[in-house]
Amino acid sequence: MMKGKALWVENPVDIFYLTGVQLSSGIVLVTKSSSRLFVDGRYTEAAKKTSSISVANRDPVMIKKNLPKTLYFDQNTISYGRYLDLSKSYGGKWMPVDSPIANLRMVKDAGEIKAMKKSSKLLWEGFQFLTKKLKRGMTEWEAMLLLEAYVKANGASGFSFDPIIAFGPNTAMPHYHTGHAKLKASDIVLVDAGVVVDGYCSDMTRTFFVGTPSTKLALVLQTTIAAQKAALSHCKPGVKLKDLDLAARAVMKKAGLEEYFVHSLGHGIGLEVHEGPRLSSKGVDKHVKLLEGMIVTVEPGLYVPGLGGARWEDTIVITSKGYQNFYPQK
Amino acid sequence: MMKGKALWVENPVDIFYLTGVQLSSGIVLVTKSSSRLFVDGRYTEAAKKTSSISVANRDPVMIKKNLPKTLYFDQNTISYGRYLDLSKSYGGKWMPVDSPIANLRMVKDAGEIKAMKKSSKLLWEGFQFLTKKLKRGMTEWEAMLLLEAYVKANGASGFSFDPIIAFGPNTAMPHYHTGHAKLKASDIVLVDAGVVVDGYCSDMTRTFFVGTPSTKLALVLQTTIAAQKAALSHCKPGVKLKDLDLAARAVMKKAGLEEYFVHSLGHGIGLEVHEGPRLSSKGVDKHVKLLEGMIVTVEPGLYVPGLGGARWEDTIVITSKGYQNFYPQK
Numbered sequence: 001m002m003k004g005k006a007l008w009v010e011n012p013v014d015i016f017y018l019t020g021v022q023l024s025s026g027i028v029l030v031t032k033s034s035s036r037l038f039v040d041g042r043y044t045e046a047a048k049k050t051s052s053i054s055v056a057n058r059d060p061v062m063i064k065k066n067l068p069k070t071l072y073f074d075q076n077t078i079s080y081g082r083y084l085d086l087s088k089s090y091g092g093k094w095m096p097v098d099s100p101i102a103n104l105r106m107v108k109d110a111g112e113i114k115a116m117k118k119s120s121k122l123l124w125e126g127f128q129f130l131t132k133k134l135k136r137g138m139t140e141w142e143a144m145l146l147l148e149a150y151v152k153a154n155g156a157s158g159f160s161f162d163p164i165i166a167f168g169p170n171t172a173m174p175h176y177h178t179g180h181a182k183l184k185a186s187d188i189v190l191v192d193a194g195v196v197v198d199g200y201c202s203d204m205t206r207t208f209f210v211g212t213p214s215t216k217l218a219l220v221l222q223t224t225i226a227a228q229k230a231a232l233s234h235c236k237p238g239v240k241l242k243d244l245d246l247a248a249r250a251v252m253k254k255a256g257l258e259e260y261f262v263h264s265l266g267h268g269i270g271l272e273v274h275e276g277p278r279l280s281s282k283g284v285d286k287h288v289k290l291l292e293g294m295i296v297t298v299e300p301g302l303y304v305p306g307l308g309g310a311r312w313e314d315t316i317v318i319t320s321k322g323y324q325n326f327y328p329q330k
Numbered sequence: 331m332m333k334g335k336a337l338w339v340e341n342p343v344d345i346f347y348l349t350g351v352q353l354s355s356g357i358v359l360v361t362k363s364s365s366r367l368f369v370d371g372r373y374t375e376a377a378k379k380t381s382s383i384s385v386a387n388r389d390p391v392m393i394k395k396n397l398p399k400t401l402y403f404d405q406n407t408i409s410y411g412r413y414l415d416l417s418k419s420y421g422g423k424w425m426p427v428d429s430p431i432a433n434l435r436m437v438k439d440a441g442e443i444k445a446m447k448k449s450s451k452l453l454w455e456g457f458q459f460l461t462k463k464l465k466r467g468m469t470e471w472e473a474m475l476l477l478e479a480y481v482k483a484n485g486a487s488g489f490s491f492d493p494i495i496a497f498g499p500n501t502a503m504p505h506y507h508t509g510h511a512k513l514k515a516s517d518i519v520l521v522d523a524g525v526v527v528d529g530y531c532s533d534m535t536r537t538f539f540v541g542t543p544s545t546k547l548a549l550v551l552q553t554t555i556a557a558q559k560a561a562l563s564h565c566k567p568g569v570k571l572k573d574l575d576l577a578a579r580a581v582m583k584k585a586g587l588e589e590y591f592v593h594s595l596g597h598g599i600g601l602e603v604h605e606g607p608r609l610s611s612k613g614v615d616k617h618v619k620l621l622e623g624m625i626v627t628v629e630p631g632l633y634v635p636g637l638g639g640a641r642w643e644d645t646i647v648i649t650s651k652g653y654q655n656f657y658p659q660k
Contacts, residue, residue: 024505042505042592075411080403080426083410096410145482152475162488175354175372262372 005070006031007100008086011077013271014101016199019051027058031068038063064090072097099276106268106276107293112200113317116270116295119156119197120315120326123204126151127191134189134210139180140165143191151195160194160201160273171207172309174263174301186211188221188308194273201273203297204327205313219255220302221310227251227300228312231265235290235298235316235323241265241279242286248300249281257302260309266297269315294318335400336361337430338416341407343601344431346529349381357388361398368393394420402427429606436598436606437623442530443647446600446625449486449532450645450656453525456481457536460521464540469510470495473521481525490524490531490603501537502639504593504631516541518551518638524603531603533627534657535643549585550632551640557581557630558642561595565620565628565646565653571595571609572616578630579611587632590639596627599645624648 009015009028018028019037026047027038038058039047047055056062067090073083075096087094108116129150134143143165152158166173167181171190183189187210194203207221227248234247245265252258264283268275277285279296290296299313316323339345339358348358349367356377357368368388369377377385386392397420403413405426417424438446460477473495482488496503497511501520513519517540524533537551557578564577575595582588594613598605607615609626620626629643646653 073410075414076409078410079406080408080410080413081405081428084405084426096414098411141482145479148482149475149479152471152478158492 004031004068005072006068007072007097008094009074009101011074011101014074014077014105017101017105017271019047019053021047021051022199023047027063028053029063029067060089067092069093070095072100074098074100074102076102102276105270107291108270108295108317109293112270113293113295115198115200116202116315116317117326119195119200119202120204122151122155122197123193123195123202124327125154126156126193126195127204127206130191131208134183136183136185136210138183140167140170140178140183141180143183144178147191147193156195156197157199158196160196160203163193164190164205165193166190169306169308172303172305172307174303174309174311183210186213188213188217188310190309190311192311192313199271201269201271202326203269203273203313203315205299205301205311207310207312214307216304217308217310220257220260220304220308221312223252223255223257224300224302224310224312226255227261228298228314231298231300232314232316232323232325235318236321237290237292237318239290240286241277241288241290242281244279244298245281245286252300252302260302260304261300262303263301266299266313268294268296270295290318292318292320334361334398335402336398337402337427338424339404339431341404341431344404344407344435347431347435347601349377349383351377351381352529353377357393358383359393359397390419397422399423400425402430404428404430404432406432432606435600437621438600438625438647439623442600443623443625445528445530446532446645446647447656449490449525449527449530450534452481452485452527453523453532453534454657455484456486456523456525457521457534461538464513464519466513466515466540468513470497470500470508470513471510473513474508477521477523486525486527488526490526490533493523494520494535495523496520499636499638502633502635502637504633504639504641513540516543518543518547518640520639520641522641522643529601531599531601532656533599533603533643533645535629535631535641537640537642544637546634547638547640550587550590550634550638551642553582553585553587554630554632554640554642557591558628558644561628561630562644562646562653562655565648566651567620567622567648569620570616571607571618571620572611574609574628575611575616582630582632590632590634591630592633593631596629596643598624598626600625620648622648622650 007030023043035053037055040058070093130147165178166176168187190207192205230251231244231248264280266279277288295317297315301311303309315326337360353373365383367385370388400423459480495508496506498517520537522535560581561574561578594610596609607618625647627645631641633639645656
């Protein structure tokens with residue numbers, strides 16, 4: 001065992017971020033002077049072709065021999081049991097760190113922004129396809145299958161999460177599972193979906209009416225959109241996340257609807273659909289400031305039990321002076 | 331803080347297993363005399379309807395007040411950081427335990443076996459549908475979309491994992507990602523897929539030839555099937571997992587092909603597609619014995635680099651005297 005210290009990374013998404021190699025199991029070891037990817041026989045060939053850092057065989061004896069005394073590990077991606085295993089197998093001093101790579105991942109570089117735009121573009125096309133195909137009597141599940149077939153035939157490796165497609169009163173449940181309700185003549189429709197393209201996740205929600213809305217639901221949707229606009233108007237480097245949430249809430253409060261907003265305003269997004277930071281006026285990230293290159297969703301929603309709900313979600317990248325929305329506004 | 335001890339469970343799959351409630355976040359607290367599910371406002375109504383144990387509001391102050399001094403937690407589903415949070419927020423003594431609920435989940439009850447059969451039946455029907463639809467020029471990805479549309483239109487909430495559909499030399503990669511190779515006149519075809527029905531996962535692999543196989547590949551497939559038959563012939567309560575693996579390996583060795591078997595023989599399956607135990611003659615579970623009610627996959631495979639490979643996988647339940655295969659053998 002050598003002197004010094006290193007960061008031990010084994011979360012596959014973090015490894016993809018650091019090396020460009022897609023695998024289910026591997027280790028990246030980062031020291032002051034070098035970084036190296038350790039993989040087993042299954043991945044050696046592929047890793048040598050695509051890795052941006054040097055690749056070595058994952059041989060526990062060799063790894064142990066070259067390991068410094070102090071090892072830092074991500075306390076949020078390594079289980080307590082894995083920590084016990086690692087300290088037992090490799091010895092040394094294992095020190096927890098809070099999200100070292102996830103924190104880096106919050107700010108995207110030009111290549112990542114390009115990939116996110118590509119993913120968002122396909123999602124937008126999928127939405128256009130779906131809204132044209134929707135018709136009375138179709139079930140939520142059938143609508144989901146139509147969207148899935150379209151995006152998977154056009155470049156998505158899959159959805160970034162199980163889409164939420166809700167008709168009528170089902171829209172009142174923010175975490176609804178797409179079910180088998182049939183579209184009626186004057187329903188409210190909520191579609192929350194995302195796709196994965198080249199490893200990057202998109203995410204968008206639209207709510208709209210088929211036929212004539214009730215006065216109350218029309219107000220709910222209108223207020224949701226206005227709240228999102230208010231939050232977006234604050235988006236630029238240096239602004240605290242809590243201020244976005246408070247801006248959205250001020251609009252809702254004025255309309256007498258704030259009590260129906262029951263989730264956070266949004267979240268970071270990239271290689272995973274939910275990344276840091278969390279946009280909220282409560283919780284650990286409330287004082288975090290927007291930075292150029294952060295990509296976040298802004299998605300206020302209002303849910304009136306038994307009646308229906310609305311959510312309006314865009315994904316934006318923070319630019320030097322403001323933000324750019326990945327979706328057309330029309 | 332009260333005297334005594336309790337088990338703290340917060341893995342959603344374990345909570346579903348213990349309570350029947352599907353949620354993304356909750357806590358089950360098990361003491362000697364009682365067990366209780368704590369959920370937030372989002373899940374209160376649904377949990378009260380479906381929970382098999384008593385439901386309470388997830389109020390940290392109330393929970394803390396009623397918490398015993400010693401808390402056991404699953405070291406494999408709780409991260410090191412979460413452990414730090416819990417001990418800081420709630421005080422007391424937090425003690426790691428190795429997979430307390432996952433170990434229970436290894437042996438399935440009658441209701442679970444029924445659910446697994448239902449999931450397997452739909453998967454089998456999907457395979458029949460797909461093999462009839464396969465034709466020259468179709469891509470692996472297109473084949474996957476056909477299978478997906480079928481199973482999702484017939485009761486699956488989704489795949490239990492991204493299916494592996496491989497044509498020709500792509501079959502030589504055991505962890506291949508379904509790609510865009512086109513089916514040729516005399517290809518070997520490998521389909522490894524599973525679906526989720528009522529929360530339970532199925533898993534099956536078949537390998538077959540379109541047209542006339544090469545002598546070598548015919549031997550590879552024939553040996554794989556014979557190896558699986560040999561392993562299955564040992565399946566009954568009391569047999570060590572390593573003996574199944576060794577039985578399969580003996581057949582491969584005799585054919586001079588053992589070096590091409592590069593993964594474990596199988597795994598437990600149920601609410602998750604990969605559960606314990608791991609069927610192997612190496613590793614931690616090698617001395618584990620089969621028990622009545624265990625559901626496992628048996629899936630030997632042989633992969634000849636550059637040429638092609640075969641895998642043959644069934645899912646079985648261990649019965650009092652032997653086993654029952656969930657898939658027709660024809």
